[in-house]
Amino acid sequence: MSTTATTPAKTLPEHHYLNATYGIRSWLLTVDHKRIALLYLASVTFFFFIGGFFAMMIRLHLLTPSGYLLSADTYNRMFTMHGVAMIFFFLIPSIPAILGNFLIPLMIGAKDLAFPKINLLSWYVYVVGAAFTLYSMVSGGLDTGWTFYTPLSTVYSNSAVAPAVIGVFITGFSSILTGLNFLVTIHTMRAPGMTWFRLPMFVWAHYATSIVMILGTPVIAITLALAGMERLFGLGFFNPAMGGDPILFQHLFWFYSHPAVYIMILPAMGVISELIPTFARKQLFGYHFVAAASLAIAVIGFLVWTHHMFLTGQSTYAALVFSFLTFLVAIPSAVKVFNWTATLYGGSISFDTPMLYAFGFLGLFLIGGLTGLFLGCLGTDIHVHDTYFVVAHFHYIMVGGAIMGYLGGLHFWWPKMTGRMYPEWIARIAALILFVGFNLTFFPQFLLGYLGMPRRYHVYPPEFQVYNVMSTAGASILAIGYLMPMIYLTWAAFFGKVAGDNPWPATGLEWKTPSPPPTENFEVTPVVTWEPYDFHHRPDLGLDVAAPNGVVPAHGHD
Amino acid sequence: MHRTGELYGQFKTLEQQKETATLGMWIFLVTEVMFFGGIMLTYATYRHFYFPAFAVGSNTLSLKLGGFNTVVLLASSFTMAMAVWSSQVGKKTLISIFLLLTIALGFVFFGVKYVEYSQKFHHHLVPGKSFNVFFCVDNPASCPDVEAKELMEESKLLDEAYVADKDLNAHAQLYYSAYFGMTGLHALHMVIGAGLLFWLLKGSLAGRFTPQWNTPVDIVGLYWHFVDIVWIYLFPLLYLIDRHK
Numbered sequence: 083m084s085t086t087a088t089t090p091a092k093t094l095p096e097h098h099y100l101n102a103t104y105g106i107r108s109w110l111l112t113v114d115h116k117r118i119a120l121l122y123l124a125s126v127t128f129f130f131f132i133g134g135f136f137a138m139m140i141r142l143h144l145l146t147p148s149g150y151l152l153s154a155d156t157y158n159r160m161f162t163m164h165g166v167a168m169i170f171f172f173l174i175p176s177i178p179a180i181l182g183n184f185l186i187p188l189m190i191g192a193k194d195l196a197f198p199k200i201n202l203l204s205w206y207v208y209v210v211g212a213a214f215t216l217y218s219m220v221s222g223g224l225d226t227g228w229t230f231y232t233p234l235s236t237v238y239s240n241s242a243v244a245p246a247v248i249g250v251f252i253t254g255f256s257s258i259l260t261g262l263n264f265l266v267t268i269h270t271m272r273a274p275g276m277t278w279f280r281l282p283m284f285v286w287a288h289y290a291t292s293i294v295m296i297l298g299t300p301v302i303a304i305t306l307a308l309a310g311m312e313r314l315f316g317l318g319f320f321n322p323a324m325g326g327d328p329i330l331f332q333h334l335f336w337f338y339s340h341p342a343v344y345i346m347i348l349p350a351m352g353v354i355s356e357l358i359p360t361f362a363r364k365q366l367f368g369y370h371f372v373a374a375a376s377l378a379i380a381v382i383g384f385l386v387w388t389h390h391m392f393l394t395g396q397s398t399y400a401a402l403v404f405s406f407l408t409f410l411v412a413i414p415s416a417v418k419v420f421n422w423t424a425t426l427y428g429g430s431i432s433f434d435t436p437m438l439y440a441f442g443f444l445g446l447f448l449i450g451g452l453t454g455l456f457l458g459c460l461g462t463d464i465h466v467h468d469t470y471f472v473v474a475h476f477h478y479i480m481v482g483g484a485i486m487g488y489l490g491g492l493h494f495w496w497p498k499m500t501g502r503m504y505p506e507w508i509a510r511i512a513a514l515i516l517f518v519g520f521n522l523t524f525f526p527q528f529l530l531g532y533l534g535m536p537r538r539y540h541v542y543p544p545e546f547q548v549y550n551v552m553s554t555a556g557a558s559i560l561a562i563g564y565l566m567p568m569i570y571l572t573w574a575a576f577f578g579k580v581a582g583d584n585p586w587p588a589t590g591l592e593w594k595t596p597s598p599p600p601t602e603n604f605e606v607t608p609v610v611t612w613e614p615y616d617f618h619h620r621p622d623l624g625l626d627v628a629a630p631n632g633v634v635p636a637h638g639h640d
Numbered sequence: 641m642h643r644t645g646e647l648y649g650q651f652k653t654l655e656q657q658k659e660t661a662t663l664g665m666w667i668f669l670v671t672e673v674m675f676f677g678g679i680m681l682t683y684a685t686y687r688h689f690y691f692p693a694f695a696v697g698s699n700t701l702s703l704k705l706g707g708f709n710t711v712v713l714l715a716s717s718f719t720m721a722m723a724v725w726s727s728q729v730g731k732k733t734l735i736s737i738f739l740l741l742t743i744a745l746g747f748v749f750f751g752v753k754y755v756e757y758s759q760k761f762h763h764h765l766v767p768g769k770s771f772n773v774f775f776c777v778d779n780p781a782s783c784p785d786v787e788a789k790e791l792m793e794e795s796k797l798l799d800e801a802y803v804a805d806k807d808l809n810a811h812a813q814l815y816y817s818a819y820f821g822m823t824g825l826h827a828l829h830m831v832i833g834a835g836l837l838f839w840l841l842k843g844s845l846a847g848r849f850t851p852q853w854n855t856p857v858d859i860v861g862l863y864w865h866f867v868d869i870v871w872i873y874l875f876p877l878l879y880l881i882d883r884h885k
Contacts, residue, residue: 296670318813324810326814
């Protein structure tokens with residue numbers, strides 16, 4: 083939008099949550115959900131870089147067929163610790179604990195989450211769990227694979243398994259507390275007029291995620307507790323030498339760890355559902371279906387876990403049922419993708435950075451989701467089981483899906499969180515670099531896997547080298563793509579252009595309060611009288627709805 | 641968030657605050673069900689695999705002590721319910737009395753559990769290197785607390801089970817792993833519950849709970865009843881596997 087001389091310069095509000103109090107104590111003892119979100123942002127980013135470092139080690143090592151960089155043992159530790167750091171300490175808390183924490187009370191018009199102290203407790207629980215896991219990483223590392231399969235993890239591994247298991251066990255409770263807090267908050271803390279079907283899709287997605295968190299996480303907790311006791315006290319729950327059953331461990335493990343995939347992807351879907359209507363200037367197509375699809379994914383997600391175990395010798399009939407149920411998950415996922423696409427149809431689309439991430443998500447999630455069907459299908463799974471095909475598939479979902487959503491959301495709400503805009507053009511270039519780097523890293527891995535390169539091996543036949551070199555080159559580009567937002571978002575938080583209350587403008591309640599918001603979120607409790615994502619009946623947004631080509635597109639900048 | 645009286649700043653009314661706390665506790669209890677569910681599934685799997693060993697293990701537990709503890713816990717749930725009721729009708733002295741009774745019954749439970757656990761230690765029935773399900777049968781002198789008649793009976797059961805399962809010792813150890821895992825986890829929840837009850841007692845002695853505001857009593861009550869219900873499941877699962885003979 084062109085600047086006119088009459089537009090007054092935007093200024094930050096005089097009092098907001100960031101300058102309400104000062105000092106280290108005011109942060110470490112805060113019960114403000116917005117500050118806790120920033121605490122999570124710092125600690126989760128820290129683990130992202132730890133996990134990223136391990137990933138770089140893996141890719142550098144695999145540059146050559148015989149792998150000159152690491153010993154076989156060290157290589158095992160690298161991919162294990164990459165998985166543990168990224169899954170338990172980055173992906174699972176990333177969107178819920180940062181964006182969810184920050185935004186859910188704002189989006190529903192509440193002053194805070196229902197249990198602010200429990201919210202702070204959840205961060206401390208995360209930190210304690212993280213400390214145990216870090217201790218494991220520096221005191222011998224972990225070489226069991228992130229899945230902790232027994233009896234390798236409980237009897238034979240010579241690495242620091244016990245502290246890592248304790249760390250993941252403890253961190254699980256942070257996830258449970260977050261999920262509990264969200265569920266109760268969404269039920270009891272909504273502002274007048276904020277009915278269930280006026281909730282932003284981001285909130286619906288977190289509602290579904292929270293259900294997975296509270297039902298799944300306790301199961302991994304007890305499973306790891308039993309495995310930990312086996313490791314420490316020589317009990318035999320999962321040790322075949324003592325009559326235990328390792329397959330039981332796998333069942334219990336995947337009963338959580340498959341739904342955990344939905345803890346990672348559902349919030350990202352929630353972000354995308356916010357971005358697409360905003361930057362297409364259209365109401366979300368099929369609101370009720372998108373909301374129901376989130377819940378359906380959460381529920382069906384609990385019924386598919388043994389598709390990780392098709393080759394463990396389980397009954398063929400069980401495998402058939404689980405394969406069928408796995409295919410069922412594709413339905414609500416496709417409902418979402420189709421509805422997002424339908425939302426784009428005929429919209430006034432603008433290509434601001436968050437929207438670039440949303441487009442990236444759409445493409446990558448589609449590939450990740452469809453290749454998931456290869457793996458859910460009994461016949462093809464036998465061929466590609468435990469190969470790089472699997473690695474590529476879940477990275478398309480978790481990195482291509484979840485992290486694209488996370489970064490898109492971070493850019494979209496950064497002006498709300500900090501009050502300042504990020505530099506648009508650098509951000510667009512970074513999004514592009516990320517997209518290119520991601521595909522170069524992981525697409526060759528589909529080919530590698532299909533050709534038969536097994537995962538978790540530290541050497542490979544020379545004919546696979548060309549794809550591995552492509553993948554490593556892509557990983558370097560990807561690393562730049564991640565470092566750039568880290569740098570310019572930090573810069574923008576202090577020196578970016580002042581954003582104003584609603585820079586896009588978007589329709590959510592969170593944009594009706596100053597950026598950054600005051601500690602109590604709203605000066606007066608808002609009353610919601612509009613339908614979600616409705617750009618046409620919102621004169622307060624200042625949009626020209628009578629413009630000849632439909633509503634004017636979004637803009638981040640004057 | 642500022643607090644006005646008993647109303648925390650994020651809430652508008654005391655009703656909303658109470659509804660929130662109660663829902664929070666119910667959801668927490670759902671997570672607890674899943675938590676205990678994992679270990680109960682493990683138990684069920686091995687009980688199915690190794691029934692003779694589980695039956696033998698179950699028969700070494702004392703029905704008298706276990707049954708007594710079941711009654712004690714049920715009674716404590718009653719006194720807890722009475723404490724909640726007292727707080728709702730505003731009988732401030734009664735709240736403290738019933739809370740004290742609940743705590744006392746909780747400690748009776750711990751005492752009995754202590755007796756049971758220490759017996760298992762003396763009888764070499766704690767999983768680990770020295771675990772030996774035949775210990776008392778082989779060394780009657782080291783188990784003076786087991787009567788000769790009981791030993792005879794136990795010896796007969798062990799022999800029968802051994803015919804069915806040559807790896808009886810290892811599989812019985814799985815039973816005891818499940819026993820200590822499940823009862824230990826339950827006892828841990830009781831300890832936390834007792835801590836919460838002491839905290840309530842402090843509040844009730846200070847006269848904090850009124851018919852208008854008694855949320856803590858209410859939700860700790862929910863928790864205490866849940867822990868009680870877990871025991872209602874544990875008792876038959878662990879003590880009554882093969883008592884019908």
